[in-house]
Amino acid sequence: MARGGAELKLLGTWASPFVLRAQLALSFKGLTFENVEEDLRKKSDLLLTSNPVHKAVPVLLHGGRPVCESLVIVQYVDEAFAGAAGPPLLPADPYKRAVARFWVAFIEDKLLAAWQKVFTAKTDEEKAEWMKQTLAAVDVLEGGLKECSKGGSFFGGDHVGYVDIVLGGAVPWVHATEVLSGARLFDAGKVPLLAAWLERFGTLKEAKAVMPDVQRLVEHAKMKQPEAVAAGAAGDNRMAGGGDELKLLGTFGSPFVLRVKLALSFKGLSFEDVEEDLANKSELLLASNPAQKKVPVLIHNGKPVCDSQVIVQYIDEVFSGTGPSLLPADPSERAVARFWAAYMDDKLLASWLQAARGKTEEEKTEGLKQTFAAVETMEAAFKTCSKGKPFFGGDSVGYLDVTLGALVAWVHAGAALYGMRLFDDAKSPLLAAWVERFGALDAVKAVLPDVDRLVEFAKMKQAQTAAAATAN
Incomplete structure (x- = not known):
């Protein structure tokens, strides 16, 4: 039993570095837990029901409720056991x-x-x-x-x-x-x-x-050998009210930049929008994000914050008294939101980009197949998270709405370009209705790019890619 009487059970495999992360978090927090070794060749019913999306370890069961994905688990342990003997893992600031x-x-x-x-x-x-x-x-x-x-x-x-x-x-x-x-x-x-x-x-x-x-x-x-050295046996595999100066370095058309704009808009925060030329990156961008040298970067009172999902969480935390809260207050619900946000980027968006950018028809077809499989999973996730209400966040827009909302304009542009609806009324009716509902919000309309302009932008990029391929 864990400190405080809450039962903790960790499903994992002994060689996985991702499982070890969860074990380390529990250990440094001074929490005892039952360590359950999984055979990934014959996964237990407990694992399959606890993580039906990825069917992977680690999974932390806290009082019977599952928390999946190693990074989500570490943050959950830190938040759910804030009063435990061990030190906080994430800083207060x-x-x-x-x-x-x-x-x-x-x-x-x-x-x-x-x-x-x-x-x-x-x-x-x-x-x-x-x-x-x-x-x-x-x-x-x-x-x-x-x-x-x-x-x-x-x-x-x-x-x-x-x-x-x-x-x-x-x-x-x-x-x-x-x-x-x-x-x-x-x-x-x-x-x-x-x-x-x-x-x-x-x-x-x-x-x-x-x-x-x-x-x-x-x-x-x-x-x-050769597959296990790096990964181990398994794995789960980023000027406002109160005198705060906010500057956003971004590019037109980027869903990751739009994600940040949506968060700022829902929080009611004004900011300086700085358009970057990624073919000739500014000194400010290179100095603000020297590790990745890419957008978006939010500069808050001179301090840079990078990676769209990191920025959205930062905005929600530092401006907690402004606008609605994007992440829920309950640590378990926050963990669920972070899990699905990671799924959106790692499965849905990644496969959609593969379908759009694939060099061969086979690559594009496979990307599209994976995209629609991810959409089907997200349809079920919306039903679970919304609990019958209008948004992933329930009655109001939350973290997942902002994360997925960055794709709304591109969903419409994709329909105009290819005649393909990513969220089809027949196959994913909940998401199809959500797209229309989300896009009609004033805070969304204030920052969403014009669809016709996106279509022309996409055509220009396709022409540039084709020209480069011909030259090569």
Whole structure:
């Protein structure tokens, strides 16, 4: 039983770095839990019913209610057990929370994504390229540690925080990889801060209490080669009221930029809209987002916040007294919202972009197939989250409405360009009705781009792509 009498059960697999994240969060919070080892070749009914969307570990059951996805679980543990003996994992200051979430997204999208592909590459050339990208991400993360720690021992400063937990899930695999291949991911000569952090984190009693044995990981990797080294056995696989100056760096047509504009609009916040030329990026953009060098970037009183989902959460937290709350107050409901927001980006939007940008008809067809499968899943999610009310957030617009709402203009543009309705009245009637309802809101109409302009923009981009392909 966990502190406070709440039953905690963690479904996972021993070698997964994503499961280890959840274990580390629970350990640093001083919470006891039942660790349930899953056989992913024969998944239990408990796992399948607890995570019917991904059917993957980790899943945390708290009083019988499931929380899925490692990053969602870590944040949930921190929020649901705010009064536990362990220190808070996310800082209290909204800007510092946004910075932590940004670096977590960087670890996921740049470091771990590239590192995993090193071990699944089919050719030596591919392997070398992915290792190059991995080490480049490590170099950037060295700067992230310096920025976040401010001279302290951890990303969280003097004590372990959110970024430490997320990167800490990979620590045993860093050591195992060195044994297997001789490659040091965090080389003391090149990234001394990360190398020292690696050793320091691994000696903490809370970490040692849950980390798997490195030699056992090595044997596991040899048995599972080539697919298991990086990923482990499984995984889940970013001027206002009160005198605050807000400046948004973005580009026309970007749904990620529009997502931020929607959040600002629903909060009733005015801002300076700065249009970036991504072919000739401004010094302000490069200085504000040196890790990714992309939009959107929100600059709040001179401080940059990057990655659209991070920015939306930041806006909701720092302007909590302005406009409606986007994320629900209940930690469990917040975890559900974050889960579905990640699903929208990782499944729905990613496959839709593949359908639009695929180089072959096969790629486009497969992308479209995955897109409609994701839409079907989102239809069920809307029914669950809305509880029969008009929006994902219930009676009022919430985090998921803003996240998906960024696609509304492109849904209409797609229908004009291809005669294809992403949210069809017959197949996804709840989402089809939501699109019309959401698009009619004043706060949405204030920032949604003109559909005809989007259509012309898309045609221009298609012509540029075709011309470049012909030239090549």
